[in-house]
Amino acid sequence: MEKTILIRIGEIFLKGNNKSFFLALLKKNIIESLDGLDFKLITTNNRMYLEKYNDSDEAEILSRLQCVFGIHSISPAVKIATDIEQIAKVCCELFPKEGVFRVTVNRADKRIDKTSSQIAAFIGGVMLKNSNKLKVNLFNYDFDVEVDIREKGYSYIFYKRIPCAGGLPVGCSGNGMLLLSGGIDSPVAGYLMAKRGVKIYAVHYHSFPYTSEQAKEKVLSLARTISRYTGEIELYVVPFTDIQYAIKEHCPIQYMITLMRRFMMKIAEKLAKNTGCGAIITGESLGQVASQTMESINVTNSVVNMPVFRPLVGFDKQQIVEISKNIDTYETSILPYEDCCTVFLPKNPVIKPKISYALDFESRLDCDKLIADALEKTEIVRCHFK
Amino acid sequence: MIFLDNASTTKAYEECLDIAKKYLFEQYYNPSAPYGKAIEVSKDIRSAKLKILRLLGGDGKIIFTASGTESDNLALLGTRKINGSRIIISQAEHPAVYNTAMELKQKGFDVVAVKTNNVGRVSISEFEKVMTKDTNLVSIMHVNNETGAINDIKTLCNVAKGINPNVIFHSDGIQAVGKTKVSLRTLGVDLYSFSGHKFHAPKGIGALYIKKGINLNPIIFGGGQEDNLRSATENVPAIMSLAFALEKTINNLDTNLAYANEFRQMITKSLNDDCVKIISDDNSIPFILSMALKYVRGEVMLHSLEKYGIMIGTGSACSNQKQSKRIPQLMQLSPEYHNGIIRVSFNSFNKKDDIEYFIKQLKLEYNTLIKYVRG
Numbered sequence: 001m002e003k004t005i006l007i008r009i010g011e012i013f014l015k016g017n018n019k020s021f022f023l024a025l026l027k028k029n030i031i032e033s034l035d036g037l038d039f040k041l042i043t044t045n046n047r048m049y050l051e052k053y054n055d056s057d058e059a060e061i062l063s064r065l066q067c068v069f070g071i072h073s074i075s076p077a078v079k080i081a082t083d084i085e086q087i088a089k090v091c092c093e094l095f096p097k098e099g100v101f102r103v104t105v106n107r108a109d110k111r112i113d114k115t116s117s118q119i120a121a122f123i124g125g126v127m128l129k130n131s132n133k134l135k136v137n138l139f140n141y142d143f144d145v146e147v148d149i150r151e152k153g154y155s156y157i158f159y160k161r162i163p164c165a166g167g168l169p170v171g172c173s174g175n176g177m178l179l180l181s182g183g184i185d186s187p188v189a190g191y192l193m194a195k196r197g198v199k200i201y202a203v204h205y206h207s208f209p210y211t212s213e214q215a216k217e218k219v220l221s222l223a224r225t226i227s228r229y230t231g232e233i234e235l236y237v238v239p240f241t242d243i244q245y246a247i248k249e250h251c252p253i254q255y256m257i258t259l260m261r262r263f264m265m266k267i268a269e270k271l272a273k274n275t276g277c278g279a280i281i282t283g284e285s286l287g288q289v290a291s292q293t294m295e296s297i298n299v300t301n302s303v304v305n306m307p308v309f310r311p312l313v314g315f316d317k318q319q320i321v322e323i324s325k326n327i328d329t330y331e332t333s334i335l336p337y338e339d340c341c342t343v344f345l346p347k348n349p350v351i352k353p354k355i356s357y358a359l360d361f362e363s364r365l366d367c368d369k370l371i372a373d374a375l376e377k378t379e380i381v382r383c384h385f386k
Numbered sequence: 387m388i389f390l391d392n393a394s395t396t397k398a399y400e401e402c403l404d405i406a407k408k409y410l411f412e413q414y415y416n417p418s419a420p421y422g423k424a425i426e427v428s429k430d431i432r433s434a435k436l437k438i439l440r441l442l443g444g445d446g447k448i449i450f451t452a453s454g455t456e457s458d459n460l461a462l463l464g465t466r467k468i469n470g471s472r473i474i475i476s477q478a479e480h481p482a483v484y485n486t487a488m489e490l491k492q493k494g495f496d497v498v499a500v501k502t503n504n505v506g507r508v509s510i511s512e513f514e515k516v517m518t519k520d521t522n523l524v525s526i527m528h529v530n531n532e533t534g535a536i537n538d539i540k541t542l543c544n545v546a547k548g549i550n551p552n553v554i555f556h557s558d559g560i561q562a563v564g565k566t567k568v569s570l571r572t573l574g575v576d577l578y579s580f581s582g583h584k585f586h587a588p589k590g591i592g593a594l595y596i597k598k599g600i601n602l603n604p605i606i607f608g609g610g611q612e613d614n615l616r617s618a619t620e621n622v623p624a625i626m627s628l629a630f631a632l633e634k635t636i637n638n639l640d641t642n643l644a645y646a647n648e649f650r651q652m653i654t655k656s657l658n659d660d661c662v663k664i665i666s667d668d669n670s671i672p673f674i675l676s677m678a679l680k681y682v683r684g685e686v687m688l689h690s691l692e693k694y695g696i697m698i699g700t701g702s703a704c705s706n707q708k709q710s711k712r713i714p715q716l717m718q719l720s721p722e723y724h725n726g727i728i729r730v731s732f733n734s735f736n737k738k739d740d741i742e743y744f745i746k747q748l749k750l751e752y753n754t755l756i757k758y759v760r761g
Contacts, residue, residue: 140453208685208689208753209687209688209689209690209692209693210686210689212685212688212689213692244758245758248758249757249758262594344758
């Protein structure tokens with residue numbers, strides 16, 4: 001008898017000829033996520049099995065696997081030689097001794113002469129005899145004892161299915177450059193794109209002395225939190241104050257946010273190209289603030305050629321908040337440190353900006369130099385949850 | 387590095403390290419244990435308490451806690467009070483008292499915050515208006531942590547006792563001890579809180595003075611240490627360091643006051659104009675100086691000075707994360723100064739050159755930042 005964790009794959013299961021590519025990537029991501037722990041990972045066509053781990057690490061392993069995209073669900077199981085009587089005995093020992101249950105048998109090994117339902121009835125019978133506090137109901141049950149009889153003479157038994165993050169393995173869809181502020185939305189946007197297999201790079205604009213060291217730490221902390229799901233994030237911290245000063249000095253204040261966001265997009269695109277990213281990711285949600293109206297998005301989008309993914313564009317704030325709470329970024333996001341967007345926030349920012357005006361205002365600035373200077377002073381921080 | 391945020395905490399005296407070492411590696415015994423070595427440690431704690439009582443001129447006992455905040459909590463929550471009776475605090479109390487009082491208000495007590503002037507000082511006449519016969523507890527800070535304003539605790543205590551002789555008078559002395567002469571006997575208070583790290587002792591040690599005859603209920607339960615008022619094994623290294631640091635600070639008080647007065651004058655002379663408004667008044671301790679910048683945010687100035695290695699405060703560091711508006715509102719500043727409050731606070735390690743450099747860099751940064759104030 002050996003403890004095993006069954007790993008069921010999510011959407012990869014639908015893939016055709018390239019399935020092995022996805023499986024190999026998922027295997028790599030699982031191994032990375034379990035860094036520092038002892039285990040052996042066995043891959044089959046539709047499942048993975050994690051074996052030879054220390055009992056004391058099980059809770060940690062289960063918790064980390066729940067954050068690996070590409071996994072549909074996991075079950076802590078027992079691997080045992082296929083012997084129906086022995087299996088029934090182990091079920092009695094390991095599983096709850098009271099409550100309503102059912103037994104589900106999956107018999108891949110056709111050499112066994114009993115049918116799946118006969119085996120299920122036998123095991124259920126033994127369990128009922130063993131405890132008078134157990135009852136069977138095939139439809140309304142507290143737990144389902146699952147017995148998976150494999151071809152090679154052994155079986156897996158388990159009764160818990162822990163739902164996992166789903167999605168596709170991070171890295172299968174390419175790299176993306178996430179604009180990461182200290183707010184609620186952008187970490188969620190990064191999480192959602194990672195769920196679709198995008199490896200996340202991130203850029204943060206820092207306005208020292210207007211935004212504090214604490215504000216920067218907050219962003220690092222957010223990146224570390226979502227790295228549980230995304231894997232290590234390379235975060236580019238770009239000093240933004242000089243650009244804000246230049247805009248403030250030479251351009252109308254109503255266009256402050258619009259012009260700032262255009263600079264942010266330009267810098268993000270440059271960083272994206274340098275890091276092999278195929279897209280920019282933002283946490284914009286249509287109509288949430290002045291810079292997220294359709295007109296504003298059009299003006300900021302027009303400075304880049306790369307696709308810009310906005311996974312939250314149709315989300316309500318409440319939906320975004322719910323996800324941020326689920327992925328543990330919410331409490332950090334609401335810490336009251338100012339971010340660069342609120343510095344110099346005009347009383348009445350333009351909500352329907354025009355590209356032609358933006359271009360005119362930008363012609364008053366030495367944009368290339370401002371961007372080059374900012375990039376030169378950019379700091380790179382590797383963020384990992386460990 | 388120029389540290390001008392000494393009201394938030396101070397650098398510990400080097401001697402504290404030797405003291406801590408002694409009680410961590412040599413006399414590390416649990417003072418409650420019955421063998422000789424442990425009894426010696428318990429005697430050391432007793433001597434430390436006597437020394438503190440002597441230095442602060444008190445008749446009663448000292449209870450060690452883990453912080454000034456805990457001392458304030460023990461004072462407010464541990465006092466025996468009639469349910470629903472009146473509790474008076476001042477509007478300008480530190481959150482350790484203010485929020486604890488709000489907790490009592492939730493529990494049905496009639497909590498009244500007596501008005502203060504713009505530097506957080508309670509006026510005697512305002513206090514007389516709210517002090518009633520059924521007031522069970524008064525808690526008014528000795529020195530305001532934002533402005534350094536000194537409250538006339540002696541008179542306030544007399545007024546309170548004149549109206550209700552049984553009232554318990556607590557004062558939060560966390561910013562007072564080591565920065566002004568404290569005689570608990572003269573002040574007349576029943577309870578008085580202070581905290582070691584404000585006068586060069588380590589963090590994690592506070593104390594509450596309890597006048598003879600005053601009974602409290604504990605808020606932490608367990609083995610019954612500290613006269614059953616604060617269960618937990620005593621933090622001996624920190625207790626002994628606190629007693630040492632208090633003695634050294636009080637012995638140097640006159641010299642330090644002279645320095646602080648000089649620093650304060652340098653700053654008020656060079657900076658008090660339309661751009662920088664000095665808030666603290668002349669009846670404040672010289673160690674804390676509060677001022678407000680016109681249009682420039684205090685937090686931004688704080689970060690700007692950081693790059694020169696100058697550290698200042700923007701108000702109570704203990705409540706910074708919540709960005710409380712209570713204190714700025716009390717200061718009655720005109721709107722252009724509202725967000726510009728900064729606080730400089732000195733200690734015995736500061737030098738005249740540090741202050742000159744601070745003044746110079748503040749002016750320089752102000753002139754840069756004022757160009758980019760928010761539209």
